[in-house]
Structures are given as C-alpha cells and as structure tokens.
Amino acid sequence: MSQPDLFVVCKNCGSEVSPYITECPYCGQRIRKRAPKLDRSGGEAQPKRRGRAKLPRLRAEEIAGIAPDARPYATFTLILICVALLLVFAAVLVTGALVLVEANQEQELTTSLLYVGLAYLAVLAIAHLAVRRFAPYADPLILPSVALLNGLGLVMIHRLDLADADRARLLGTEIPAPLVFRQIIWTAIGLAFFIVVLWRVSDHRTLARYAYTCGFAGLVLLALPGLLPSSISEVNGAKLWIRVGGIGIQPGEFAKILLIVFFAAFLVQKKDLFATAGKHFLGMELPRPRDLAPLLVAWGLSIGVLVLESDLGSSLLIFGIMLVLLYSATQRVSWVLIGLAFLAVGFVIAYQIFGHVRVRVEVWLDPFADYEGRGYQIAQALFGLGTGGVGGTGLGAGRPDLVPFAESDFMWSSLGEELGLIGLAAVLVVYLVLITRGLRSALAVRDSFGKLLATGLAFAVALQIFVVIGGVTRLIPLTGLTLPFLSYGGSSLVANYALVALLLRVSNAARAPLTRRPAVPIAEAGTELVARPPAVER
Numbered sequence: 010m011s012q013p014d015l016f017v018v019c020k021n022c023g024s025e026v027s028p029y030i031t032e033c034p035y036c037g038q039r040i041r042k043r044a045p046k047l048d049r050s051g052g053e054a055q056p057k058r059r060g061r062a063k064l065p066r067l068r069a070e071e072i073a074g075i076a077p078d079a080r081p082y083a084t085f086t087l088i089l090i091c092v093a094l095l096l097v098f099a100a101v102l103v104t105g106a107l108v109l110v111e112a113n114q115e116q117e118l119t120t121s122l123l124y125v126g127l128a129y130l131a132v133l134a135i136a137h138l139a140v141r142r143f144a145p146y147a148d149p150l151i152l153p154s155v156a157l158l159n160g161l162g163l164v165m166i167h168r169l170d171l172a173d174a175d176r177a178r179l180l181g182t183e184i185p186a187p188l189v190f191r192q193i194i195w196t197a198i199g200l201a202f203f204i205v206v207l208w209r210v211s212d213h214r215t216l217a218r219y220a221y222t223c224g225f226a227g228l229v230l231l232a233l234p235g236l237l238p239s240s241i242s243e244v245n246g247a248k249l250w251i252r253v254g255g256i257g258i259q260p261g262e263f264a265k266i267l268l269i270v271f272f273a274a275f276l277v278q279k280k281d282l283f284a285t286a287g288k289h290f291l292g293m294e295l296p297r298p299r300d301l302a303p304l305l306v307a308w309g310l311s312i313g314v315l316v317l318e319s320d321l322g323s324s325l326l327i328f329g330i331m332l333v334l335l336y337s338a339t340q341r342v343s344w345v346l347i348g349l350a351f352l353a354v355g356f357v358i359a360y361q362i363f364g365h366v367r368v369r370v371e372v373w374l375d376p377f378a379d380y381e382g383r384g385y386q387i388a389q390a391l392f393g394l395g396t397g398g399v400g401g402t403g404l405g406a407g408r409p410d411l412v413p414f415a416e417s418d419f420m421w422s423s424l425g426e427e428l429g430l431i432g433l434a435a436v437l438v439v440y441l442v443l444i445t446r447g448l449r450s451a452l453a454v455r456d457s458f459g460k461l462l463a464t465g466l467a468f469a470v471a472l473q474i475f476v477v478i479g480g481v482t483r484l485i486p487l488t489g490l491t492l493p494f495l496s497y498g499g500s501s502l503v504a505n506y507a508l509v510a511l512l513l514r515v516s517n518a519a520r521a522p523l524t525r526r527p528a529v530p531i532a533e534a535g536t537e538l539v540a541r542p543p544a545v546e547r
Contacts, residue, residue: 095153100130103160110168113405143207144517154443162495172410195499199506206510220274227267230260235317248318262504273461276338307331308351322488373486390422401429416497421481450516463515
C-alpha cells in the first residue's frame with residue numbers, strides 16, 4: 010500500500026494539516042478524507058488516463074497566497090506584476106489630479122508635472138522593492154491603497170497652497186511658505202521609517218517579548234506633552250506637541266501603536282482570565298468585578314489624556330481600541346456593553362467638568378447659533394459639502410480654502426467640495442480596501458498575538474476615519490483628529506507608515522507557505538510532554 014499524504018489541505022482556510030486528525034486546528038472545519046481505492050494486489054489503484062493529459066488547475070488559496078502547497082513561480086511573478094501595475098495606476102491618478110489642479114488654477118502646464126509623477130512613482134517603486142525583499146508574501150493591495158491616498162493628499166495640500174498664495178496677493182501680504190514641500194519631506198521620512206520597520210521587525214511575534222516596555226514607552230509618550238510647558242506643547246488649546254525650533258512632533262501618534270502592541274500581548278497572556286464567566290444577566294455572561302481592572306485602567310487613561318492634554322480625539326481612540334481588542338480576545342458582548350457604559354459615564358463627566366468639551370457639544374448641536382464665532386468652521390465645511398453636491402466642482406475649481414484648517418482637520422470637506430459625493434465614495438472604498446485587507450490578515454494569521462495586533466492596527470485606522478468624517482458631517486462632535494495619509498501632518502504620516510509596515514509583516518506571516526516537516530512513521534514518532542493547563546478559579 011502506498012504511503013499516506015503528509016498533509017491534507019483544509020478546504021475552508023487552506024491550511025495544511027495532519028492527515029491523522031479530523032478537525033482543522035485553525036478554523037475548526039471538519040476534515041473529510043477520501044479512502045484510497047485499492048487494486049487486486051492490495052496497492053492503491055492509479056486513475057486511468059483518457060486522452061490528452063490536463064494541466065493541474067491552481068486553487069484559489071494558491072493564487073491568494075494562503076498557505077499554498079508550492080506556489081508556482083509563474084503565479085508569484087503574476088502577483089508582482091499586478092502590484093507594480095497598481096502602483097503605476099496610483100501614480101498616474103495622482104499626476105492626472107495634479108494636472109487638473111494646475112489647469113483650473115490657470116497655472117503653467119509644463120513637462121515638470123510629468124517629472125513630478127515619475128519621481129513619485131520612483132519612490133513607490135523603492136517601497137515596493139523593500140516589501141518584496143523583506144515581506145514577499147505580504148498582501149498586495151495594502152501598499153497601492155496607501156500610495157493612492159498619500160498622493161491625493163499631496164495634491165490637495167498643493168491646491169490649498171495655491172489658494173493661500175492667491176489670497177495673499179489680493180491682500181498685498183507676504184505669501185506663506187507652501188505646506189506641500191514639508192509634507193513631501195515627511196512622506197520621504199515616513200517611507201524610510203516604513204522600510205526600517207519592515208527590515209528590523211522580521212517576525213511580529215518578537216514584539217510580544219517587549220510588551221511591557223512598549224506599554225511603558227507608550228504611556229510616557231502619551232503623557233509627555235501634557236507635562237511640558239504650554240509654550241512648547243500647546244497648539245489651539247490642546248497640548249499634543251513637542252516643538253523644538255521650527256520642528257514639532259506629536260508623540261501620541263507613536264504612542265498609539267505602542268499601546269496596541271501592549272494591549273494585544275497582555276490580552277493573549279490573560280485570555281483565560283478574561284474568558285472566565287461570572288453571573289448571567291439577560292442571556293449574557295458578565296465578567297467578574299475583579300476582571301474589570303484593564304477596562305478601568307483604559308478608561309482612567311482616556312480621562313487622564315483629556316485632563317492633561319485637553320484632547321478628546323486621542324482619549325476616544327485609545328479607549329475604543331482597547332474595547333475592540335477586549336471583545337476580539339473574549340468574543341463576549343458583555344464587555345462591549347460595559348465599555349459603552351463607561352464611555353457614556355466618561356462623556357457626561359467630561360461635559361460637566363471641561364469647558365472645551367461643552368463648547369464642542371454646543372457647536373455640534375447648532376453650529377449656526379454662533380455662525381461668526383465658534384460655529385464658523387463647521388458651518389463653512391457643511392456649505393462646502395453642499396456646494397460639491399454629487400459630482401463636485403472639480404479639482405482646483407472650488408473654494409475649500411474658506412474653511413479654517415482645511416488642510417488638516419477639515420480635509421474631508423475640501424475633498425467633498427471638489428470631488429463631490431462620488432469622489433468621497435471612491436476615497437472611502439480605498440480606505441475600506443486598506444481596512445478589510447488588514448482584518449483579513451488578522452483572520453488568516455495563525456498566532457493569537459498576530460490576530461489581536463492586526464485587528465488593533467486595522468481598527469485604529471477605521472476608528473480614526475469614522476471620528477474625523479463623523480465630526481465634519483455633524484454625526485458626532487469634532488475631536489481634532491486627522492485623516493490618515495490625506496491630511497497635513499508629519500507625525501501622523503510617519504506613524505501611519507509604521508502601522509502599515511506592521512500590517513504587512515502580519516499579512517506576510519499569514520500568507521507565507523507552511524514549511525513541510527519530515528515524515529516520521531507513527532511507530533517511530535517520539536512522545537511529547539504536554540503541561541496541564543492551570544485551573545481557572547471560578
């Protein structure tokens with residue numbers, strides 16, 4: 010009789026599992042193995058070949074890169090070509106948008122615009138080669154999505170620079186320095202940091218060893234601006250910056266990533282503790298009161314950020330990430346309901362104590378009550394979205410510069426005025442591609458830390474987008490956050506590139522082929538000593 014297969018491929022998740030088990034250890038799918046047909050001599054019968062031999066068909070898992078048997082070289086080359094074409098497509102769209110802006114602003118159209126597009130494509134090619142070198146099996150859609158968003162943001166910042174220059178000429182004042190040059194420099198720094206993270210973090214699981222170090226560093230970076238003097242840390246009433254000379258950074262953007270690493274590793278270590286059931290209420294298993302400590306710590310941390318730095322957006326982002334990771338680790342709705350209750354209590358306390366929170370709520374309820382004062386910014390943003398309508402006024406043909414901080418906090422209204430509802434929907438689709446590919450990597454990776462890490466990173470981008478768009482469209486009060494990769498801001502751009510690098514590292518681990526182990530007969534296989542799991546106190 011012929012030797013049995015070394016591995017059986019699960020039809021649900023594509024993982025290679027032992028042929029001696031009946032259930033996939035990764036997805037729980039039942040493995041159905043077909044008994045081999047025997048011939049008269051007792052050996053395995055060979056199938057009869059009729060006519061011309063057919064080439065084997067590639068499975069969907071092999072094309073997608075989910076644990077393939079031996080991915081053909083041609084398929085791998087095809088994926089590389091498709092990624093390169095997507096990057097070229099992103100560079101062409103960015104160059105076309107730049108040409109439209111220059112034409113509508115009555116600027117001179119020269120071949121220098123083509124050189125700008127080629128330079129942007131060259132930078133993307135370097136990033137692509139770095140991904141292929143350090144994470145060859147990484148998701149092929151994440152980097153092109155980021156490239157398109159970043160390029161569109163550069164075009165819109167340049168468009169607002171032209172409007173500011175025209176206004177300065179009309180008023181006879183000095184023309185301000187263009188912001189797009191600074192953003193280009195921050196883009197180059199972000200891509201360099203992106204490559205360094207891919208190079209140094211060869212395996213995302215090594216980050217779990219430094220979980221508590223990351224947590225401590227994240228807390229220090231988060232609290233540092235609030236402890237420094239207002240002269241070097243406060244901008245527009247929020248103490249988020251550290252300014253030295255003419256350069257300023259926001260440590261909270263990097264603290265966000267470090268805290269996600271800490272939360273993911275901590276929840277993996279204490280997963281059994283949080284999964285312990287307490288009392289039953291309305292069909293739900295409530296956690297024990299003593300197990301609420303991490304949620305209380307995250308809630309206290311969010312309130313502390315609100316007190317020290319007067320920043321509503323960062324506190325909401327940190328608590329939301331912790332709540333989602335806690336639900337992902339335990340899969341219990343009771344944690345979400347308890348977290349939402351804490352969030353509501355914290356919001357009521359903040360409204361009663363902090364004046365800036367009360368002002369933002371009043372502006373959110375009725376921005377036209379003080380149109381010339383506190384409600385001017387959100388009112389102009391709503392007028393801009395209404396002016397854009399469905400199709401938009403066209404790139405360079407609107408007046409998004411009438412909105413204060415149009416290049417940062419209100420980039421969404423600037424895009425809505427010139428691209429319209431159709432353009433905003435297209436941008437949202439690109440964001441959704443980025444988020445869903447991150448969550449897909451979280452589902453496909455095999456280790457629990459990687460699942461929680463990718464979930465936290467992808468949800469951080471999703472929550473930030475929701476908070477910004479919700480604030481601009483008056484769905485929720487304004488929070489002061491910026492759109493990832495689109496809005497002006499160096500710290501946010503560099504930190505988000507590091508976030509994307511970690512996502513690519515996790516997706517590379519999820520899509521890499523499984524290494525084959527040598528075949529050992531059952532009679533010669535050694536025994537393994539498995540430790541008894543600790544008893545969980547109830």
